Amino acid sequence: MPKLLIKNARLVNEGQITDVNVLIEDGFIAAIGPGMPTEAVQQVIDADGKYLLPGIIDDQVHFREPGLTHKAHIRSEARAAVAGGVTSFMEMPNTIPNALTQELLADKYTIAARSSLANYSFFMGVSNHNIAEVLKTDPQTVCGVKVFMGASTGDMLVDDKHVLNELFRESNMLIATHCEDEATVRANVARYKAEYGESATAALHPLIRNEEACLISSSLAVELAKQHNTRLHVLHITTADELSLFSNSIPLTEKRITSEVCVHHLWFDSWDYATMGNQIKCNPAIKAPHHKEALLAALLDDRLDIIATDHAPHTWAEKQQPYWQAPAGLPLVQHPLLMMLEFVRQGKLDIETVVRKMCHAPADCFRIDRRGYIREGYWADLVLVDVNQPTTVTKENILYQCGWSPLEGQTFGATVTHTIVSGNLVYENGQFLNDAPGQRMRFSR
Numbered sequence: 063m064p065k066l067l068i069k070n071a072r073l074v075n076e077g078q079i080t081d082v083n084v085l086i087e088d089g090f091i092a093a094i095g096p097g098m099p100t101e102a103v104q105q106v107i108d109a110d111g112k113y114l115l116p117g118i119i120d121d122q123v124h125f126r127e128p129g130l131t132h133k134a135h136i137r138s139e140a141r142a143a144v145a146g147g148v149t150s151f152m153e154m155p156n157t158i159p160n161a162l163t164q165e166l167l168a169d170k171y172t173i174a175a176r177s178s179l180a181n182y183s184f185f186m187g188v189s190n191h192n193i194a195e196v197l198k199t200d201p202q203t204v205c206g207v208k209v210f211m212g213a214s215t216g217d218m219l220v221d222d223k224h225v226l227n228e229l230f231r232e233s234n235m236l237i238a239t240h241c242e243d244e245a246t247v248r249a250n251v252a253r254y255k256a257e258y259g260e261s262a263t264a265a266l267h268p269l270i271r272n273e274e275a276c277l278i279s280s281s282l283a284v285e286l287a288k289q290h291n292t293r294l295h296v297l298h299i300t301t302a303d304e305l306s307l308f309s310n311s312i313p314l315t316e317k318r319i320t321s322e323v324c325v326h327h328l329w330f331d332s333w334d335y336a337t338m339g340n341q342i343k344c345n346p347a348i349k350a351p352h353h354k355e356a357l358l359a360a361l362l363d364d365r366l367d368i369i370a371t372d373h374a375p376h377t378w379a380e381k382q383q384p385y386w387q388a389p390a391g392l393p394l395v396q397h398p399l400l401m402m403l404e405f406v407r408q409g410k411l412d413i414e415t416v417v418r419k420m421c422h423a424p425a426d427c428f429r430i431d432r433r434g435y436i437r438e439g440y441w442a443d444l445v446l447v448d449v450n451q452p453t454t455v456t457k458e459n460i461l462y463q464c465g466w467s468p469l470e471g472q473t474f475g476a477t478v479t480h481t482i483v484s485g486n487l488v489y490e491n492g493q494f495l496n497d498a499p500g501q502r503m504r505f506s507r
Contacts (some may be wrong), residue, residue: 063088063485064104071109071446074417075116075436084114086442089485094438105487107480109446115417116436117149117443117483118399119424121205121322122238122297123373124391125151127173129158134375134393134463136170137177140500142396142461143373144179144489147445147478150424150433150503151180151395152205155187156218162187163195167204171502179488181433181443181500185238188229190222199235201507205428206295207235211279212242212345219244230286230294236428237287238295241279242346247271255386262385265335268347276346277303287319295427298324298372300346302356310364320427322368323357325398326468328405330354340381340388341468344374358410361419368427369419371398375464393462399445400453400474407449407475431504441501446480453477459492 066086073082073094085093085103100106120143126134136153143151153170155161161170167186174182183205188196196207209229210218220226221244230237250270254262280296284307287294299305299321308321330342331351342348360366374391381388402420405411425434432440454473460466481489486498 065102066105066107066482066485066487067098067100067103068107068109068114068444068446069098070111071114072111073114073436074413076422077414077418079414084436084444086482086485089442091436091438091440091442094436107446107487112479113413113447113449114436115147115445115447116421116434117445117481118147118420119150119430119434120148120371120373120395120398121152121368121424121428122154122324122370123151123395124154124156124375125373126157126375128169133377135177136174138461138463139373139375139395140178140180140182141494144481144483145461145478146396147399147447147481148395149180149443149445149481149483150182150430150500152183152185152428155185155208156210160187160189160218161185162189162192162217164198175499175502178500179494179497180483181503183503186235187218188220189217190220190225191217193225193228193232196229197232201235202505203502205236205503205505206238207233208238208240210240211283212240212244212247212275226286230290230292233292236293236295238297239283240297240345241276241283242271243275243278246275246278250275260384260386263335264339264343264385264388265332266385267335267343268332268349271345271347273301273303273349276301280304280307284319291318294319296321298322298327298346298370299357299366300327300349301353305356305360305365308360308365314364314367314423314426317367320367321365322370323361323366324370324372325394325401326372326392328354328357328361329401338468340383340385342392343385343388343390344372344392345390362411362415367419368423369398369402371395375462377464378466392468393464393466396461397455397467397469397474399447399478400476401469403447403449403476404474429506431506433503442482442485444482445478447476448479449476451477451479
């Protein structure tokens with residue numbers, strides 16, 4: 063692996079912005095400083111004042127492999143991620159077959175080892191019937207276990223209170239939850255099907271998967287975690303109602319209960335269903351504007367800890383079906399950094415907060431080994447961003463296998479110019495330079 067020097071960069075890291083050079087050697091950050099010799103350096107990138115950030119760590123994606131590869135592959139979606147500055151991802155277990163055994167989980171790591179440009183980890187899945195298998199999961203090599211406490215696919219809805227109690231009591235892993243109350247959602251589906259039949263549209267989605275469904279389920283997860291002192295991470299919070307469940311009174315590294323918000327729940331709101339329809343149908347639902355505003359406020363005051371994507375691609379044809387048949391989820395992993403930098407441009411966030419919530423916080427929350435920060439001795443997962451070069455999302459530059467994005471036509475004020483994964487420069491000015499695979503993430507637990 064060649065020595066690589068990044069010079070004249072504006073480093074955004076640990077709440078500070080400084081002008082530095084960064085030397086990368088054998089995959090790691092070897093030195094950070096204002097000046098650095100170029101002897102024996104095989105490759106030099108002149109950042110010319112661009113921002114240098116830690117690589118984005120996305121703690122919630124669905125890359126669809128195995129079993130759903132008509133929608134996506136790990137290879138295709140990891141390439142899209144890297145092009146957007148996402149250098150590490152954690153992928154969900156609701157593939158086919160569901161990752162409900164150690165062998166099926168290992169199969170996903172095998173696929174990623176040969177096909178993922180980004181660093182990776184995969185959640186172990188939980189059902190009502192596999193607790194013994196879940197408890198075999200190694201916390202040093204697997205990011206966590208995922209519990210669907212609301213409707214899902216296959217055998218992954220966990221609604222048995224005895225199973226939930228046993229899991230929260232016995233697990234030494236981080237438990238990540240999808241929280242929507244199944245009984246509430248089913249009752250709402252029955253009500254609105256009776257009222258609207260096949261004329262239903264996506265505008266009903268936040269009424270069906272409503273605030274009550276989220277709050278009931280999130281409250282149960284938090285109650286169980288407090289009862290058993292479980293390490294709980296509640297995914298994709300969507301309502302103002304749930305925010306009181308989370309604390310900002312202690313540092314993130316000391317929290318036992320943490321939370322995540324996704325870019326689409328900060329970007330879109332219920333008014334967008336009129337123009338976007340099923341494109342923005344997702345679970346939990348995108349809700350009314352006041353929820354979006356409350357989520358942003360909670361992100362700023364640290365009740366919400368992490369920004370992620372919940373990247374969940376489906377084919378365009380699948381999304382064009384009537385509301386009841388159209389699947390939930392939208393592809394986002396290529397653009398989360400540009401979305402949040404647009405908030406910086408609008409004055410809603412500062413760039414230091416973007417880095418804290420998308421890089422530092424995931425590393426701290428999951429206790430990822432030597433990633434998420436730009437420090438000497440850490441893996442060189444790095445992104446260069448030109449905030450003076452706009453990017454317009456077009457069908458031609460969308461890299462997802464599904465070929466579409468809910469952001470098509472959107473112009474962002476910034477561009478990701480370079481992405482370095484574990485010391486490899488893999489993406490530069492719109493081109494992939496090599497197929498060097500990312501690495502399996504490790505965890506200091």
